[in-house]
Amino acid sequence: xxxxxxxxxxxxxxxxxxxxxxxxxxSVASLAGTAALMGTPxxxxxxxxxxxxxxxxxxxxLMTEEEKREALDRLEKRYSEEFGKAVTVDDTPAxxxxxxxxxxxxxxxxxCRRCVKxxxxxxxxxxxxxxxEWIRVLRMEKGNFSAEDMDKGYPDHFSFExxxxxxxxxxxxxxxxAGVTLEGQHYYEAEKVPEKDAFYFPMQCMQCEKPPxxxxxxxxxxxxxxxxxxxxxYNWCIGCRMCIGxxxxxxxxxxxxxxxxxxxxxxxxxxxxxxRPRMKGVVEKCHFCLQRTRKGRYxxxxxxxxxxxxxxxxLLDPESEVRKVLARxxxxxxxxxxxxxxxxxxxxx
Amino acid sequence: MFGWKRQKKKPxxxxxxxxxxxxxxxxxxxxxxxxxxxxxxxxxxxxxxxAKVTISSVPSEDLQELYFKEAQAGxxxxxxxxxVEMTGREKEEMVEDLIMHHKKHLGDL
Numbered sequence: 052x053x054x055x056x057x058x059x060x061x062x063x064x065x066x067x068x069x070x071x072x073x074x075x076x077x078s079v080a081s082l083a084g085t086a087a088l089m090g091t092p093x094x095x096x097x098x099x100x101x102x103x104x105x106x107x108x109x110x111x112x113l114m115t116e117e118e119k120r121e122a123l124d125r126l127e128k129r130y131s132e133e134f135g136k137a138v139t140v141d142d143t144p145a146x147x148x149x150x151x152x153x154x155x156x157x158x159x160x161x162x163c164r165r166c167v168k169x170x171x172x173x174x175x176x177x178x179x180x181x182x183x184e185w186i187r188v189l190r191m192e193k194g195n196f197s198a199e200d201m202d203k204g205y206p207d208h209f210s211f212e213x214x215x216x217x218x219x220x221x222x223x224x225x226x227x228x229a230g231v232t233l234e235g236q237h238y239y240e241a242e243k244v245p246e247k248d249a250f251y252f253p254m255q256c257m258q259c260e261k262p263p264x265x266x267x268x269x270x271x272x273x274x275x276x277x278x279x280x281x282x283x284x285y286n287w288c289i290g291c292r293m294c295i296g297x298x299x300x301x302x303x304x305x306x307x308x309x310x311x312x313x314x315x316x317x318x319x320x321x322x323x324x325x326x327r328p329r330m331k332g333v334v335e336k337c338h339f340c341l342q343r344t345r346k347g348r349y350x351x352x353x354x355x356x357x358x359x360x361x362x363x364x365x366l367l368d369p370e371s372e373v374r375k376v377l378a379r380x381x382x383x384x385x386x387x388x389x390x391x392x393x394x395x396x397x398x399x400x
Numbered sequence: 401m402f403g404w405k406r407q408k409k410k411p412x413x414x415x416x417x418x419x420x421x422x423x424x425x426x427x428x429x430x431x432x433x434x435x436x437x438x439x440x441x442x443x444x445x446x447x448x449x450x451a452k453v454t455i456s457s458v459p460s461e462d463l464q465e466l467y468f469k470e471a472q473a474g475x476x477x478x479x480x481x482x483x484v485e486m487t488g489r490e491k492e493e494m495v496e497d498l499i500m501h502h503k504k505h506l507g508d509l
Contacts, residue, residue, distance in 0.1 A: 076439045079446070150502045181467040189479055254478060260501045277506060301474030308463040366498055377491050384490070386482040392498060397483065 101129070101330075110271070111284045111323065122286075123323065130321070130328060138319040140327055143345040145278035151339050151394065152279075152366040153350075154376040155253060158399040159360035162244045162251030164188050166352035166361070170255075173340060173351035174326040175318055177310035185304060185337040186352060189252040190239040255352075256281065256302040256337035257393030264294035264303065273334075279366070279394055280339050282324035290332035299389050303336045339363075366394065 108114075108122055123140045130138035167186045170176070177183040245251070262281050265273055272287035273294055295303045309331045321327040325341035340350035344363075348354075353361040364371030369378075373396075376382070380398040486494070 073439070076443055079443060081446075150498065152498075181464040183467060187471065187475070187478075189475060191479065252479075260498055275505070279502060295470075301471075301478060304467070305470070307461075307466045366495065367502070374495070377495055382486045382491055383483040384486050384494075386484045392494075392501065394498065 105129075105286065108286050110287050112274075126323075126327065130319075133328075134314040134317045134319070136314070136317070136319050138317070138321060140321050140323055141342060141345075142323040143341075145276045145280070146345065147277075148365075148367055149278045150366040151258065151344065152364060152371075152373040152377075152396070153258070153339065153394065154362040154373050154380075154382075154396045154398055156360040156362070156380075156399065157250060157252060157397050159358045160188075160251045160253060161358055161360075162188055162190060162239075162241065162246070162249070163357065165355045165357060166253060169351040169355035170337070172316070173318055173343075175310075175312055175321070175328050176335075177306070178313060178316065179311050181307065181311075183304050183306070183310070183335070185302070185335070186253055186255045187301075188239075189254060190241075190246075191250050191252055193248045193250050252397075254300060254302070255395070257300050257391070257395040258337075258339060260392035260394060261390060263297040263299065263391060267293040267297040269293060276324070278345075280341060280344075281336075282338055282341070283334060283336070284324065285327070285329050285333045285335070288333040290334065292334065294334055299391065300393070303334050305334055306331050 102125065105122075105125060109118065111119070111122075114122065119142065123142060126140045127138055130140065167184050167188060170186050171178070171182075171184060174185065176185065241249075258279055258281055260275075260279065262273075262275060265275055265281060268274075269291060270287055270289055272285075272289070273281060273283045276282050290305070292305055295305055306329055310329055312328055317328070318326060320342055322342035322345070325338050329335050340348075340352075344350060349363055353363045362372040362376050364373035366373060368374060376398055377396065380400060382396050382398045384396075
């Protein structure tokens with residue numbers, strides 16, 4: 052079949068096939084275009100006003116002071132517009148001569164989870180679908196705690212024919228379970244706390260001195276600040292989730308979707324590495340309430356605890372609460388040495 | 401066997417339609433090319449748009465469920481951890497180590 056379809060009389064004509072092919076192309080294109088226009092993309096609050104400048108922002112530690120100021124101003128403006136209130140984004144650095152530490156009295160904790168809720172409110176965590184919590188309170192079955200049996204080692208009646216079921220645990224010895232005997236329950240719903248025969252074990256970021264999460268981060272967005280707090284530059288995070296896999300304490304949370312933070316519940320006093328609103332695809336975790344602690348205040352969880360189970364202070368100061376706990380109380384460490392040097396301690400009186 | 405020779409000669413034997421044609425005739429193939437390019441461009445853009453809409457309309461996994469799954473996996477591991485009481489000596493060493501590491505980090509040591 053000849054390609055040139057022009058008629059001999061000079062009039063430019065098309066074959067029926069060409070016409071139909073073009074008509075088909077136009078139809079598909081217009082239909083697809085209509086569909087594309089009709090589909091309204093779901094733009095989340097936290098990202099709808101993100102500018103190019105924010106997208107191409109450098110790593111915070113590599114920015115000049117001027118660039119940092121610009122970035123903070125940009126964020127303040129954006130958050131203020133989005134949440135309809137004056138939002139401040141602070142970048143107060145770590146204080147000299149401070150190494151922050153935390154101690155928690157598991158004997159006192161009543162499992163009320165007020166710390167969890169206070170943390171969510173203070174740190175602008177996603178509220179619903181999904182509800183993200185940085186503190187997890189494990190509910191444990193209380194064993195037969197016996198201080199006398201602690202560290203006694205193997206009992207005399209040990210025999211290989213009848214091996215014991217349990218290993219050394221809190222308050223027990225090699226063959227007698229005393230503390231942690233059942234699986235924890237993160238989302239327990241008790242009518243009344245503390246429940247009989249239960250004790251509670253809150254867990255959050257341990258702010259390790261040798262943090263595995265920092266070692267694995269391929270873009271160095273997470274690092275240890277001079278006061279010992281492990282921070283995250285949310286704008287630099289690529290969401291690879293390597294840190295989540297590396298953390299032996301399961302303390303990091305991933306934003307699978309856009310966080311759901313109602314404007315009226317948003318805490319406007321934020322810190323760049325702390326509680327400023329996060330975006331989809333980044334990792335977040337406890338940071339000892341940087342926005343508070345760097346201004347001389349206690350973290351929200353410490354402040355809200357009704358039984359005073361939580362102690363916080365400067366590990367470099369021998370007179371601080373946390374150092375006094377370490378000196379005078381019965382402190383626990385993980386049996387399996389992970390060499391992460393956590394700065395979060397569990398103790399009993 | 402000598403087919404390649406015959407093929408090689410072919411292009412020179414093919415009459416150049418555009419260059420040999422009159423000025424009016426030369427415009428038509430160019431116009432055709434632009435028309436095709438335009439249709440192609442629109443079709444490509446529209447297909448991309450359609451793909452985007454299709455992908456975004458696929459029901460995504462429940463976010464709360466994803467979060468729960470991770471949290472519960474952590475619960476299991478963490479609740480199986482065993483803790484032991486530290487001796488006085490261990491506590492002292494731990495504090496010393498923490499302070500030493502901190503000073504090293506700051507370059508004081």
